[in-house]
Amino acid sequence: MESPPKQHATSPKESLSWPVVAIAGLIVAIFYFVVKGFGPGQKQSPLVWLESAWNAETRMEHGFMVPLVSVGLIAWQWKKLREVASRADWRGLPVAILGVFFFILAHRTGQPRIAIGGLPFILWGSAWYLWGWQVARLTLFPMFIFLMAIPLPQIQLATTKLQLLSTELAQVGCSWFGVDIEIRGVKLYSTNSNWEPLEIDEGCGGIRSLMALILISSVWAYLAKMALWKKALLCFSAIPLAILGNMLRLTSIFVIAEYGDPDFARNSWHDWSGLLIFYPISLILLLMTHSLLEGGMPKLRKLRTRKTVVVSQSPAN
Template identity: 30%
Template sequence: MRKPTLLAYPELSPTIDISWIVSTVLQSDTSSVRREVGASPVVPLWQLIILSGIILWLYRSILFHLVGQWWHDPNFSHGFFVPLFSALIIWQERQNLAQLPLRPSWSGLPISALAMCTLVVGQLGAELFLSRSSLLILLAGLIVLFCGWTYFRALLFPWAFLILMIPIPTIIFNQITFPLQLLASRVSGLVLPLLGVPVLREGNVINLPAMALEVAEACSGIRSLMSLVALAIIYGYLMEKRLWVRWVLAFASVPIAVVANSVRIIGTGLLVQYWDPEKAEGYFHASWGWIIFVISLVMLYALHNLMSMILEKAGAKE
């Protein structure tokens, strides 16, 4: 085995030479570098701290406003849990990651450069989605640069999951919300007459004998849809080993959210018609969201169990 090359580190100075950090990490033969379990990482800890500090300083304003949107916008309040779950995955896989070879690659530099270009374009164009997405691109570039493609492939899922913490652009959000409003209105307009409630639908407004129900943006189901997609991915990762079943659960969360939201509107219509119209605007209306979200989770769990039963029976017949 070739003896490791002893690297001479310059003295600390007030300025940070990033090019020296990168060249130091990649100085040895990357095709033969391998870290043993419990050994020190290739990159000195103090350099990682400095690099992390630079990234936090560079994205301080972007991260501040991102967290603020999670806090104030109910449509994206699930964003708090996304980085926590990614960190949990990395922590659970820490022993497997310790066994992976460290093969730093210069190909991480153009990826990092792309991230900086994306950041600049996003800042100049006041496009929040580009500015925020550039952070994920930068993380990918740094992982490849310092650890190699093997590490990045191992971290691909927790890295990709971070995309869900970034609110989608407003123009796309509106393109999704309005069709969901119309879909929920149409489904409710078809089901309510079957339950004995006369309905006259005008777009996203459902006219009942007692009052008119407007399926507004908040009632479109987009809020539960965004959260349910994230939870479906988490549930699939924790409860299912088969990759294709995880994909099915993730995609199934979309129709489940639509059906659950339609149930909410139908229930509100029945409440208005057969009980008290004022109840539809008070506590019951506010609590419907949580109730329907729980129903969505139950439906997701039932779908998973049904798929498992079918697969087990199919395997038993073979």
């Protein structure tokens, strides 16, 4: 009796026509790269507007990193995506249509943020429709993290509040090291007149570093193997950790100005303290938060588990 032929998993090439995908991708590229109606004078396409919006004024100089991270996460699990790809799933079609509706609405109103916000819906819904739910599940985060590339419309208000908070926290940090300062608005004065007044400007408020750390913590939480509520807690911990890291960075500037060279503190150290103080401290604190949620350092926990298994399997004396 002959055995039935083996069922092979449906590959992406078998589940759809790649020319159709290429044509659909070309249409999306034309709408987002070529079709104008946004930005100054409504002379920019959505993605051209987005690239121009990644500037110091919006505190989004790191915006170009977001699509790179998105593509990198998809490439990282490309092999698994090919394995789980299945037949078309019509449930993804309404999601893609919703994204198209966002684009049409944005074009009618001249709102580029709405157009950019619709792009992940179009791409994710299309992936769901063409390759099935398992592909959609794996690409959900990599697709929608692209929304973090959109500059916030009320960023100036958040910048001002963070600027005032940073000023107060800098005074607290300086008191730990015996540096007496006086606050006048967003300027800090040495009570001993050891250095010229230093101002906590918009950049020093930490909004730029906060946005970058939120991106890092989001990807970190996505890659971490832990419960969903722990992932959310790890992601949102970036907000207090960024504030704390910026407080220590500002404190170091005033301490150096008080006990060292004020000119060096105001210029060279101010420019480099973000890389030398903020990011190392913030990333260490993020690692500590991860370890606290997981009950220990991930690597050490694996080593302890391996040693426990070896000891339990060893023969008794």
